[in-house]
Amino acid sequence: MRIASSLIFLSALLVASCAKKPDTGEDPKVTTLGSIEVTAQLVEIRGALINDPLYDYAHVMKYKLLQIHRGEVNKETMYIGHYDPAKPRDKVADARVREIGGNVRQFRVGDIHRMALEVPIDDYYMGGIINKYFGEVNEPAYWAIWTNRVVK
């Protein structure tokens, strides 16, 4: 009985130690780059993320705005373009896009991101854009410069 209790206690301790610590996603990059900084929840990724070593695209994703840290955002739904989203953010900078990064390793619907942004995307990025919201949404897409994961 004593052994069983000890095992249960140890298991609970292990689970507690593995649980992710809260993280606001704040770091010196996300708080200084770009003119807009928000925390938002990724609600939809339309279309498959392309992982082709020959080509690099920006993929526009749909977010629900949770908090504005810097700059001005007027709508609760934001459309944000991420460069080469099949790659981890710390591996995505290249000859085309030099200033980009963050700690997000994978884009998953439901995740919360703290992002440094610019708008419109065309003023900050010159390359192929996969925008499955074209013709449906009139507002300009944002350009994600720095993307960190937020853990509540």
Added chain:
Amino acid sequence: MTKEACEKSVRRSMGILPMSRRAILALPGVAFHGRDAFDTWLALVVLGLLGACVTWGAQDDKVAQLAKEVGAKGWIVYAARDDSGTWDLFLMRPDGSQRRDITNTPDFEEGGPRFSPDGKKLLYRRFARGVVIDHDKWGFQGNLMIAENDGSKPVQIGGDREYPWASWSPDGRQIACLALKGIQIVDLETKKVVREFPRKGIYQQLFWSPDGKWFCGVANTRMMWTIVRMNAESGELNVVHEFQSCTPDWFADSARIVYPSRPAGQSGNNGQGFTQLWYSDGDGKDAKMIYGEDGYHIYGGALSPDSRYVLFTRCPQDGGGSERSGAPICIMRMADAPAIGGASPELRKVHPEAKDSPVVQLVEGWEPCWTYTEIGAQK
């Protein structure tokens, strides 16, 4: 003619190879049983080879005739690997003769050459030695260079990554650049931006029409990889061709645009399909295939100065080969379009009207450009 003699003939003429031969050589395996069946099969094979040799011979003649026809029509400039392995610029006659390295810079890589409209100057980009030239990003890699048409007197224009995707104005006195801020017209004498306007989604490969009235480029519109035409005066944009199309260039009449395109619905290349060479009117009407071949991606489309002939590269891998050693440069008559190379059974079903046209296949290279201007002896 025996099979051996026939194959010897094939090997002898590998320099200028008719496109249809490769498929004929790739005979499928045949199962047979018994001596009579074997004899019958052998007879059929010999007859087939005889017929093929006659066909090849005729095609050889047509290819040789085309090579002779274009041989004295000016020069082609292109990028290719030199003996040290770096990318240099080369000149050759359109029949592949008189090939010469005109940059010969072991400390640099060079690519993307374009003759000025009068053929007297060359514009290209120069990169640090060892830089991998990205087929999709080279227009904003490295430095812009301008030299005489024989590669002499090279002058660096601006610094690293400046004057992105630069292309000549019709009079050769200005360049159009595609920058994040927009399309910039730069006076070459003063290096000043004399005009700037929104790029409206164009993101690479901007080219000014010979009559100065239009630009063409690759843009994000309803979808990416769309060929567009922009009115140089008003900035108004129209779609020329949507879906998987790139590297557009102008016909001499400024009314038509040539571009590689990868139509949907192809089963080859794991369902990704192969890139073919197409052209359309500038308003997007009357799209027609020029050349296609299952198993090869056709890039580098460029017209001769009179638009009677078309240049392209033929690469088994996607991208045109700038990351490796380029791909064979080919020349075809526009009057012989549409044409299909190799067996290409799937493509022939889509384009039953296409011909087995003579195609002169030259050396490996990348982004060729053609001028009818005479270029003197090597300096």
